[in-house]
Amino acid sequence: MAEEFQLKGYVSNDELGVVILCQGENVEDFFKEIHRRNPKSSEIIFSKIKKIETTEIFENFYIKPTEKNVVIDIPLTPDFATCQSCENEIFDEKNPRYFYPFTTCTQCGPRYSITKKFPFERENTVIEVFKMCPNCLAEYRNPDNVRFHSQTNSCPNCGIQIWLKDNQGEEFKGTNKDIFEKLTEELSKGKIIALKNTAGYLLMCDATNSEAVSELRKRKRRPTKPFAVLFSGISIMQEYLEISELQIQHFKSSESPIIVTKIKDKKDLAFDEISPNMNSVGAMFPYSGMLKLISKTFGKPLIATSGNFHGSPICSTTEEAEQILGKIADFFLHNTLEIHHPQDDSVIKFSPKHQQKIVFRRSRGFAPNYFFAEELIELNQEKKKILSLGGDLKNTFTVVPNNHVYISEYIGDLANFETYERFEKTVKSYQKIFNFSPEIILKDLHPKYENQNIISKFSNFQTQEIQHHKAHFASILGEKKLWNKEKVLGIVWDGIGFGTSDEIWGGEFFLFKNQKMDRVAQLENFAWILGDKMSKSPKISALSISENSEDLKFAFDENEWKIYTNLIEKSEVKTSSMGRFFDAVSFVLGNEKPIFFEGESAMWLEKISQQAFENNIKFTDYLEGENFENIPTKKIFSKIMEEKKSGRNAGEIGLNFHYTLIKAIEKIAEKFEVKELAFSGGVWQNALLIDLAIDVLGEKFMLYFHEKLSPNDENISFGQLNYYLNLK
Structure with missing residues (x-):
């Protein structure tokens, strides 16, 4: 562009971002045109x-290398999906990069995943x-080439190599094309492969082969949690x-x-094995060269799930993959x-009726930047270096x-030792990247969260505890x-969070007024037992x-009944958990199967209730x-039990x-004369609940839902930061 505008000078990165020093008559026009023609992957803040x-x-006009030892103060670049131009080259038989999966420009x-x-x-x-x-090198130095100063530039002659081996260690020899064709052959036989993608390993098998999908579930120890499905293109998805x-x-x-979306036609896909008891599935578009090649070569949809044992972090090295995934995968495609x-x-997901965006997991492609946080930076007047530890479940840190x-990025459940190790390693990586040591450490009120173990690794800092649900509310206020x-009025509903020494919170209403945050209502408490x-x-x-x-006695054996009823009667710990309330309603409406992943029973309840919603029944x-004053838990539950006994359809009861719950929000909001409602907590991943909120409350109130961050515990670390800077 500089040559087009006949300018002379240079462009470089410095501690504040992109700096352009140039001379010429068209500088003003050049400046305006940068904003008009900036690449879609760029973010001018x-x-x-x-x-x-x-x-x-x-x-x-030239590119000037960044000066050594400059303290950089700009966002980190996330990983980008392969562009159409590079994809064309990968599938062009006459191109030197034919079947080279790491073709980039x-x-x-990849960006963040490879940054040291x-x-x-x-x-x-x-x-x-x-x-x-x-x-x-010639491409890299040519201003007219799409790879001019492309830091990831490589080709089959000088770049990343791939190789295929089975789980017995025998390596398959051949060209890249031969390797992908061999994989296709093995996938067609029902084999499971571990493929190293640009951000970690994925486990893959034929999504049309129910036996292969079932075998993957068995080996991965993932009985019911839905798998994502990789489609080669939009038309196949449709x-x-x-x-x-x-x-x-x-x-x-x-x-x-x-993107989690509704199943239209099962056709030949093994949907019962892919997404048991659900009517939706996570669909994946092939965003990397590896995924484009495997999906195009195989020609049919593929399971593409994280390369790990259930609950552990995603594998990223050859040694780690072979050690951990050796009992799952039949073949390994390494690089x-x-x-x-x-x-x-x-x-992510979009609510069916109003297309409200819901983030389930914020990771590859989005992490680690959070744009438009100028107010937070201005509040940090002393320029303190801050580390927010977040929660223990669905952990992120800020x-x-x-x-x-x-x-x-999403790190996961820190109760898993390997996941905690990943958390600690990632924190250390940020310290190195940004050359900082925290002066302020923000943590949850819970005294036994695993992430607090890392505090002993630092020195010369102050700590502040911030209650879990107040952090949730602060997160949506900040976003x-x-x-x-x-x-x-903040409506913060989730599974659990440490409230006080004798209360587990989870169904909370907070009023933010006069720069104060007060708990003003809740879901009525019930006994919390058995952790x-x-x-x-x-x-x-x-x-x-x-x-x-007595209506529930059928579900317990004699010993369970005696122990559980006694514990409930004597329980000193109470909870307002909305997540457990959803579990209870799901159970009495027919979902009596064991739970294998967080939110499973609530997802089933949402499914049957959504079906009733689409049938336009009267609420x-x-x-x-x-x-x-507080949502009467037992009263609602008794009504639901009565409706069930009367023979009413379970989906209709679930919808009601x-x-x-939405009408209860309305009554509490009117009581406090509030016109603005903000929603956070994992329960607000429920798309039906969001659509109903928009339908019922949308005309009377301003509604705010998370869109950049997940409503679940991933946003706790960002909320801790917001709470500290605004209410300290």
């Missing part, structure tokens, strides 16, 4: 132009070990799934997340790319090492920039809430005419349960 005095005279390819330190220059990435051949134009835009974006920041795929906010509002067992066995929640426990508010 601030810009200015000014005249400076200089004695330099330039002969041309300035507009696409700032700035994003080749020498600061794991690509540094691959020295460019003469052809690649044969099986309901795909909107909005979803297509996201599939084709530089982030290219997995020589080192992955510095392993990441799971990001997952750091403020400079004038930007960085939220880590939607609501801290300057006069009054906001984590309660979240894995919904019948226990049902028994705890029920006022007529019933189970609390109509009632006056209450959802509707009753």
